[in-house]
Amino acid sequence: MHQALLSKRRLADFVSYLVSGHKLVAPVPLQDGHFKFDEVHSLDEISLKYIPTILPPKKYFMPQRSSLLRYDLSKIHEMEEIVELEQLVLFGVHTCDLAGIHCLNIVFSDHPKDPHYLARNNFITIIGLECNDYCDSSAGCAMLHTHLPKGGYDLFLTELSDSYYIHINTQKGEDMVDESSLFDDVTRAAEGELNLLRSRKRELFTSEVPIRYQDIPRLFEETFDSDVWSQLGEKCLSCGNCTAVCPTCFCFDIVDEPELDLSKGERLRVWDSCQNEAFATVAGGENFRRKRMDRQRHRFHRKFKYLMDRYGRLFCTGCGRCSRSCMAGINLKRTISALIEERG
Amino acid sequence: MTRPKVAFFDFSCCEGCQLQVANIGETLLDILNLVELVEFREVMSEKWSGRYTVTFAEGSINNEESAQKLRMLRDRSDILVAYGSCAATGGVIGMQNRISRDNLISTVYGDQWGGEETRTVRAIHQVVKVDYTLYGCPINPAEFLSLLKAILCGISWRASDNAVCVECKFNENVCMYDRGATCLGPITRGGCNSWCVNNGNVCYGCRGMVDNPNRAGAEDVLLTHGLKPELIAAKMEMYTGALEAGNVK
Amino acid sequence: MAVETVRINNSGYRVKHGLLRRITPLTEHEKLFEIMLPEGESLDHDPGQFVQVSLFGVGEAPISICSSPTKREAFEICVRQSGRVTTAIHKLHEGDIVGIRGPFGIGFPVLPLEGNDVLLVAGGLGIAPLRSLINYIIDNRRDFGKVDILLGCRDPESMLFSSEIGHWQKRIDLNFCCSVDHAAPEWAGNVGVITSLIPGVNLHPLKTFVVVCGPPVMYRFVIEELLKKGIPERQIFLSLERHMKCGLGKCGHCQIDNIYCCQDGPVFSYQKLKNIKGAI
Ligand SMILES: Cc1cc2nc3c(=O)[nH]c(=O)nc-3n(C[C@H](O)[C@H](O)[C@H](O)COP(=O)(O)OP(=O)(O)OC[C@H]3O[C@@H](n4cnc5c(N)ncnc54)[C@H](O)[C@@H]3O)c2cc1C
Numbered sequence A: 001m002h003q004a005l006l007s008k009r010r011l012a013d014f015v016s017y018l019v020s021g022h023k024l025v026a027p028v029p030l031q032d033g034h035f036k037f038d039e040v041h042s043l044d045e046i047s048l049k050y051i052p053t054i055l056p057p058k059k060y061f062m063p064q065r066s067s068l069l070r071y072d073l074s075k076i077h078e079m080e081e082i083v084e085l086e087q088l089v090l091f092g093v094h095t096c097d098l099a100g101i102h103c104l105n106i107v108f109s110d111h112p113k114d115p116h117y118l119a120r121n122n123f124i125t126i127i128g129l130e131c132n133d134y135c136d137s138s139a140g141c142a143m144l145h146t147h148l149p150k151g152g153y154d155l156f157l158t159e160l161s162d163s164y165y166i167h168i169n170t171q172k173g174e175d176m177v178d179e180s181s182l183f184d185d186v187t188r189a190a191e192g193e194l195n196l197l198r199s200r201k202r203e204l205f206t207s208e209v210p211i212r213y214q215d216i217p218r219l220f221e222e223t224f225d226s227d228v229w230s231q232l233g234e235k236c237l238s239c240g241n242c243t244a245v246c247p248t249c250f251c252f253d254i255v256d257e258p259e260l261d262l263s264k265g266e267r268l269r270v271w272d273s274c275q276n277e278a279f280a281t282v283a284g285g286e287n288f289r290r291k292r293m294d295r296q297r298h299r300f301h302r303k304f305k306y307l308m309d310r311y312g313r314l315f316c317t318g319c320g321r322c323s324r325s326c327m328a329g330i331n332l333k334r335t336i337s338a339l340i341e342e343r344g
Numbered sequence B: 001m002t003r004p005k006v007a008f009f010d011f012s013c014c015e016g017c018q019l020q021v022a023n024i025g026e027t028l029l030d031i032l033n034l035v036e037l038v039e040f041r042e043v044m045s046e047k048w049s050g051r052y053t054v055t056f057a058e059g060s061i062n063n064e065e066s067a068q069k070l071r072m073l074r075d076r077s078d079i080l081v082a083y084g085s086c087a088a089t090g091g092v093i094g095m096q097n098r099i100s101r102d103n104l105i106s107t108v109y110g111d112q113w114g115g116e117e118t119r120t121v122r123a124i125h126q127v128v129k130v131d132y133t134l135y136g137c138p139i140n141p142a143e144f145l146s147l148l149k150a151i152l153c154g155i156s157w158r159a160s161d162n163a164v165c166v167e168c169k170f171n172e173n174v175c176m177y178d179r180g181a182t183c184l185g186p187i188t189r190g191g192c193n194s195w196c197v198n199n200g201n202v203c204y205g206c207r208g209m210v211d212n213p214n215r216a217g218a219e220d221v222l223l224t225h226g227l228k229p230e231l232i233a234a235k236m237e238m239y240t241g242a243l244e245a246g247n248v249k
Numbered sequence C: 001m002a003v004e005t006v007r008i009n010n011s012g013y014r015v016k017h018g019l020l021r022r023i024t025p026l027t028e029h030e031k032l033f034e035i036m037l038p039e040g041e042s043l044d045h046d047p048g049q050f051v052q053v054s055l056f057g058v059g060e061a062p063i064s065i066c067s068s069p070t071k072r073e074a075f076e077i078c079v080r081q082s083g084r085v086t087t088a089i090h091k092l093h094e095g096d097i098v099g100i101r102g103p104f105g106i107g108f109p110v111l112p113l114e115g116n117d118v119l120l121v122a123g124g125l126g127i128a129p130l131r132s133l134i135n136y137i138i139d140n141r142r143d144f145g146k147v148d149i150l151l152g153c154r155d156p157e158s159m160l161f162s163s164e165i166g167h168w169q170k171r172i173d174l175n176f177c178c179s180v181d182h183a184a185p186e187w188a189g190n191v192g193v194i195t196s197l198i199p200g201v202n203l204h205p206l207k208t209f210v211v212v213c214g215p216p217v218m219y220r221f222v223i224e225e226l227l228k229k230g231i232p233e234r235q236i237f238l239s240l241e242r243h244m245k246c247g248l249g250k251c252g253h254c255q256i257d258n259i260y261c262c263q264d265g266p267v268f269s270y271q272k273l274k275n276i277k278g279a280i
């Protein structure tokens, strides 16, 4: 791995360099302490300190609605499988969201591969940004081991006292560093500062939930019939916020949308949610997860058990978004703690 | 191919939903290539005496004269669409079902009452069979087009049963609860593309609740946000008074 | 820097054109469609697999293939009119085109069945996927031991493939037995739920493989009867119906526990399913 230093004075120039070549997307402030990823043109639009954005970067990898194919019935069912995309640089992605993107990559590169997703992925450059402090009480990155960088980026920035320490992970990242000519070599002082920061982080980022990463799937296996689920079921409003904001929820519906001439149209992939009432309903009206409790349990099990079985990693990144956005105050860390307590 | 004959009618309502179509812009011309508009009081004066392929009925029914006219339209229409909140759920007019008739008349007309008949308010489906329902106060033009296209293609169509929050999150709005307001989005039927919240307003529940709302859970949430039970009930029934009163005759 | 539209070559969502060569109404709500792929390409499916049938502008529906893979020049599906897509399919005419994706999933365990006795239990529309297996067995009859078929349906009028069933009944190498939930007095066959037929079947539990296909409510009761007969759990196979959108193990609709019915199923052994909560 290669490193470099970027003096803080030059960050604005680096952002300008990025903007000159690409569409740049970064966290920007919204009302009442919220943020979103959006297009920016200069550093002063960007929030370098932010809590996880309302929607995670998945909206660029797998947009809310995206075209899978276009058809034309007037030409004997002609069709064209497509993806609509643009070159993007995602700037300022936290480690939890890098983990989320990684999860999506795994799912869509698993056989049968999804070339629509993969094509889009190739068009996105990722510049990560380290969190030096815990963002809020909803965050669970320490429990999920996503608080330190583990790849998944082209460049990764860590803020030091007067510069940014840059990890260069790909050739694309290296090319940006070379081409912009804004970077310096890493100094011994910077190395020292980085190490100090990381060891401070290890103390600061501790999980409040008394469970080890590797023991989490078993917890869920053993608490399938817990009362915690019926309590969640009573509270949940089935609004679907938790799954929309989740960086690793990827369930979708497929919807046809004809144009007004009725012969041309598109087949779209649209986000769906296991919390929506009809998600598991089949013809004849049978709904395999009719009760809210079943749907809530399914959501948690997908994060902590089912996809672990399949892909060997937890599908929760600890970003805390579901807890922040739940209408009913259902909190992920408190739910896990309640399960631990009940199991004893 | 003969174009399907389409008509718009209104009962007790503000006609705002019809205006949504009249104001749909250029697309309206495309629509007029596909359908033959045979009656639409907002934009034309012609009348039609034959069968309607599709009838859009706006407004709620609150007197026998309207009910009879609606039955006649049902008989003459292949497809009947309840169009907008008043038609779909009784709408705000349904609130009058909770007020005594004398009280209602004196509040609305004072001493000017000229004997206008007003009975219990009913949604369209409480009077005749409805094929499709477009919810919303007003209806959402995009949803209107989606239904119209399905009808023209001869395929069935179903209104969304997802909460307003679903689309509100698609649109990445800051949640109204985080902005210090209360909002009925979590239990209200979506399909409106979270129109109100996108424009800085809360959701008033104009599309009625989803098919299977967790009403008790939603009441708890509103209570913890400081709302009084009476206010919660009033909010939740603002658009659905007619349905709450049951299938009244 | 603008949005580009890029063409994807190997999309899992590409559909093949399926020509509706013949449409045969079976009952009031079910029709049989014979479909030919371009240039007579064979679908090359296993019994128990399904295809996504699609109509542009309407959508897609997962439908079991009900013809045997031994019929190569075309395949058949039996569609019940139940909603948006299936109603639109019912309105099509011979010569029209539908989109086909697939075949998807893991079908019935044809190879393990060979050399063994076979008991096939179908409820209602479940006869459609099983017909693929039955005709496969008939076409390779000597590879299998004793073959029993139990069919349950609501009433005689809703019985699918009744003329074909007539042929099966006449064959000496198939034991066919049928029961209806309700019937007019002139009905000569059995009346009662399908589970009532199981105790009467004469079988060698350890040599018999059972394949069950029917509405979700049927499974628990049928399995109970089969276990009573002493059939080992790993020799009982079930086909699960779940809401399916992609067929590619991605969209999440068909998920139960850690399995995706569209790719890991729809056919599973009872041994596997019994430990999966919410499967049956
Ligand atoms: C593996 C597999 C094999 C199958 N094989 C066959 C077969 O061989 N033949 C056959 O006829 N069918 C088969 N089916 C069933 C078939 O796929 C469904 O009937 C079909 O998908 C229905 O689609 P539709 O668009 O016609 O109905 P939809 O319009 O989607 O509605 C059908 C039903 O689904 C439910 N539903 C769907 N969405 C909602 C919603 N938003 N709100 C409430 N209820 C909803 C309702 O009960 C409704 O009646 C199979 C299914 C699977 C999974």
Ligand code: SF4
Pocket: A235, A236, A237, A238, A239, A240, A241, A242, A243, A275, A325, A326, A327, A328, A329, A330
């Ligand atoms: S955000 Fe909360 S209330 Fe909404 S569906 Fe998820 S758990 Fe239920």
Ligand code: FES
Pocket: C243, C244, C245, C246, C247, C248, C249, C250, C251, C252, C253, C254, C255, C260, C261, C262, C263
């Ligand atoms: S149908 Fe999409 S995952 Fe199975």
